[in-house]
Amino acid sequence: xxxxxxxxxxxxxxxxxxxxxxxxxxxxxxxxxxxxxxxxxxxxxxxxxxxxxxxxxxxxxxxxxxxxxxxxxxxxxxxxxxxxxxxxxxxxxxxxxxxxxxxxxxxxxxxxxxxxxxxxxxxxxxxxxxxxxxxxxxxxxxxxxxxxxxxxxxxxxxxxxxxxxxxxxxxxxxxxxxxxxxxxxxxxxxxxxxxxxxxxxxxxxxxxxxxxxxxxxxxxxxxxxxxxxxxxxxxxxxxxxxxxxxxxxxxxxxxxxxxxxxxxxxxxxxxxxxxxxxxxxxxxxxxxxxxxxxxxxxxxxxxxxxxxxxxxxxxxxxxxxxxxxxxxxxxxxxxxxxxxxxxxxxxxxxxxxxxxxxxxxxxxxxxxxxxxxxxxxxxxxxxxxxxxxxxxxxxxxxxxxxxxxxxxxxxxxxxxxxxxxxxxxxxxxxxxxxxxxxxxxxxxxxxxxxxxxxxxxxxxxxxxxxxxxxxxxxxxxxxxxxxxxxxxxxxxxxxxxxxxxxxxxxxxxxxxxxxxxxxxxxxxxxxxxxx
Numbered sequence: 001x002x003x004x005x006x007x008x009x010x011x012x013x014x015x016x017x018x019x020x021x022x023x024x025x026x027x028x029x030x031x032x033x034x035x036x037x038x039x040x041x042x043x044x045x046x047x048x049x050x051x052x053x054x055x056x057x058x059x060x061x062x063x064x065x066x067x068x069x070x071x072x073x074x075x076x077x078x079x080x081x082x083x084x085x086x087x088x089x090x091x092x093x094x095x096x097x098x099x100x101x102x103x104x105x106x107x108x109x110x111x112x113x114x115x116x117x118x119x120x121x122x123x124x125x126x127x128x129x130x131x132x133x134x135x136x137x138x139x140x141x142x143x144x145x146x147x148x149x150x151x152x153x154x155x156x157x158x159x160x161x162x163x164x165x166x167x168x169x170x171x172x173x174x175x176x177x178x179x180x181x182x183x184x185x186x187x188x189x190x191x192x193x194x195x196x197x198x199x200x201x202x203x204x205x206x207x208x209x210x211x212x213x214x215x216x217x218x219x220x221x222x223x224x225x226x227x228x229x230x231x232x233x234x235x236x237x238x239x240x241x242x243x244x245x246x247x248x249x250x251x252x253x254x255x256x257x258x259x260x261x262x263x264x265x266x267x268x269x270x271x272x273x274x275x276x277x278x279x280x281x282x283x284x285x286x287x288x289x290x291x292x293x294x295x296x297x298x299x300x301x302x303x304x305x306x307x308x309x310x311x312x313x314x315x316x317x318x319x320x321x322x323x324x325x326x327x328x329x330x331x332x333x334x335x336x337x338x339x340x341x342x343x344x345x346x347x348x349x350x351x352x353x354x355x356x357x358x359x360x361x362x363x364x365x366x367x368x369x370x371x372x373x374x375x376x377x378x379x380x381x382x383x384x385x386x387x388x389x390x391x392x393x394x395x396x397x398x399x400x401x402x403x404x405x406x407x408x409x410x411x412x413x414x415x416x417x418x419x420x421x422x423x424x425x426x427x428x429x430x431x432x433x434x435x436x437x438x439x440x441x442x443x444x445x446x447x448x449x450x451x452x453x454x455x456x457x458x459x460x461x462x463x464x465x466x467x468x469x470x471x472x473x474x475x476x477x478x479x480x481x482x483x484x485x486x487x488x489x490x491x492x493x494x495x496x497x498x499x500x501x502x503x504x505x506x507x508x509x510x511x512x513x514x515x516x517x518x519x520x521x522x523x524x525x526x527x528x529x530x531x
Contacts, residue, residue, distance in 0.1 A: 002259035005252055006228040007245065008042040008102075008142070008175075008204065009035050011276070013074050014242050015232035016046070021280060025057050029064065030279050035233065036069040038272050039261040042142075044072045044102055049092035058096045072142065073098035077105040077130040080118040084133035093134065100140040103130055104177070107162040108151030120158060124165045131169030142228075143171040144206060149183045152191045159191075160198055167199045173228055174201050178217055181210030181240060185220040196225035204228025207243045209235065214243035219251060222258070229260075233276050234284070246273050247289045250322050270323035271489050278488035283463050290322045293491055297327040299375070304328055308341070329375045339364060342381060346391055360388045370497060371470040371478045377495040379515040380508070386518075395517045396424045396450060398510070403438045403502060418442040424453045439505045446506075450513065456520055457513060459487040467501060483508040487516060 011031055016023050023031070028045075035043050045061060046054040061071055073096040078087040093101045105127040106112045112123045127143065134141045143166035145151075151159040163174050176192060188207070196203050205221035205228070207214045218229050229252070235244030246269060252258045253266060260266075273291040277284040286294040296319040298304045306313035311326070319325050328341060339361055343350050350357050363384065364374065374381050386392035400421040418441035419432045431449035435441030443462070451457045464484035471477040481504040484493045492515050496507025 002257060004227070005222065005258045005260050006041045006173075006204070007039075007249060007260050008044065008072070008228055008230040009040045009233055009245060010044040010206075010230055010237070010242060011035070011232040011234075013044045013046045014237045015234075015280075017238040018236040018241065021236055021282070023053075023280070025053060025060060027279055028057050029060065031276065032061075032064065032066075032069075034272060034275055034279070036066045037265075038269075039265040040069050040233075042072050042100060043069045044074050045098065047074045048096035048098070049075075049089060058098070062097045070100050070140070071098045072100040072102050072140075074102050075104075077103055077126040078133075080116065080122050080126065084129045087130070090130060090133055094137055094139070098139070100142060101134050102142040102144055102175075103134065104144040104146040105130070105162065105166070106151070107145035107148040107159045107177075109155045109158050111147045111151065120161075124161060127162055128165040128169040131166050131171045135170040135172075140172050141170065142173040142175055142204070143169075144175045144177055146177050147179045148176040149178045149187060149191055150180060152194075153187070156194075160195070163195055163199055167201045171201055173204050174199060175204035175206050175228060175230060176221065176226070177206040178208060179206075181208030181214065183207075183211075183213075183217060185213060185216045188217045189220040189224045192221040192224035192226055202227050204230060206230040208237065208240065209243060210240045212240075214241070215247045215251065218243045218248050219256070222252060222256070234273060234280070234282060234288075236280070236282065246291050250290045250317070254317055254321060266322060267320065268323045272323075274486060274491055275488050278461065278486055284491070290317075291324060293324075293327065295319070296324055297329055299329040327378065329378075342378075343385060343389075346382075346385055346389055356389055360385055363388060367497075371480055372495055372497050373480060373482075374495065377482060377493045379492040380494045380496075380511045383511055383514060383518070392518070395454065395514055396422050398446070398506075399423050399428065401442060401445070401506070403442060405438055416441040418445040420445040420449055422446070422449045424450070427453075429453075438502055442502065442506060443509055446509065446513070454517055456487070456516065460485050460513065460516055461487070463491070464493075465505075467504075470497070479504050481505045481508045483512055485512045485516070490519065492516075492519075 012028050032043060046057060048054060048058045073093045075089045075093045078084045078090060084090055106116060106123055109120060112118060112120055131141050131143055145163055148159055166174050176195060203226045205218055205226040207217040229248055231243035231245040231248060233245050235241045249260045253260045270291045286292045289295060296315055298307050303314050340352055343357055343360060402419045404417045416438045417432060417434045421428060421430045429449050429452060431445050433441055433444035433448055435444045447457055463486050466482040468480045469477050470480055478497055478499050479501045481496045482493060494508045494511035496504040498504040
């Protein structure tokens, strides 16, 4: 039986402190249930007394039902020279209704004397008495030894005195924090092992990524005996971010042999990551380990040939183990065999010599000559191949569209509106919309019109939009538009080319919507075992 590692997620607290991240109460609730469904053990919900949003959130939590996770309130040890029972912060933790509390206290002489301006002796009392007060009121108490690793390097004996004080107070966990994110794995390993040998309380680790070592430091701490890992699910947090649980968990479970999440949940890790990114309005890095769309992407011809013979040649795990998939990119260096593999996904009976194969290859060559670039735009490639093979029926057609643009006199505001006429199974609808520029206006008009027929379109969000001039030198030059979209579960990219940037954008937009609708249809068919 695998040894269990407790996973503690701080997305709602530490993650909310990241630059550019702002969660509404509804966002927090959606993240909470996503993490619970994933199988996270402890969810740090925030500081119940720090701001009106967190106060409202904790009130809402009292009526929320979770299937697995325990809710944890965050706070600090009591203030210097203040009895624990009179400390407002500790009272608010008790009033929050949370079943667990994570309280931090200084584990560094420098931080104790120069930052909170108290004595070493008083700081030890603050830690012990605060932990005991919460334990006496029935809470699971996680003591976060803030600045522990820096404090350990400054004064080992005092840093260990702090964790002993938490142990005397009855802490259920002692979590060692690399708060500044500046330590090296060897330092983390040595200090964590020392603590594990010093106290009988189970030990955890909380690292930051300021040196790019958040994951490495967390794994080193586990190797030294830590059995709780703290972080945020996509690694965002203050400064350079927190340790990234979406990287840490698969490393622990797939490579180090520990149990972190149920296996069936780990196999959906990529989908959970996309959903979390969508809620946070956070563009997921395509090169994110394990879950990024490029994590198992292959472009070089020799690499592709090797992977097709045996994936172990250039892949460190099976992509499906984390819910991801292998992507073979079509480019000038990938080889034409890649096209055959894509065709086989639609019709395995075709060969390199089939007339359909030749037609598709000629079509792709022609389009590449005209300026298309299909690397990374697999969704457009898939639609193209289906159309050429007669395996696709369009969900809609655009019969007409018009763009109107202008500017308010003596005002910097640019106005744009669009009118679009769509046809769905013989039914037509004309819709108009405004937007920030002509492309956005056309996007809004098309989505609004089609949503009457296909409500799922409302779930699509544009995450990236790139325009590149292909033939430089005149205003009639061709432009290539790459459009990345998501529905909160999947991410896909489409491409369009034209001498008109609006038309190029419309081509990519139509492909994006059609890919979404086709993907949903195929999921439904699989669910009903039609395919």
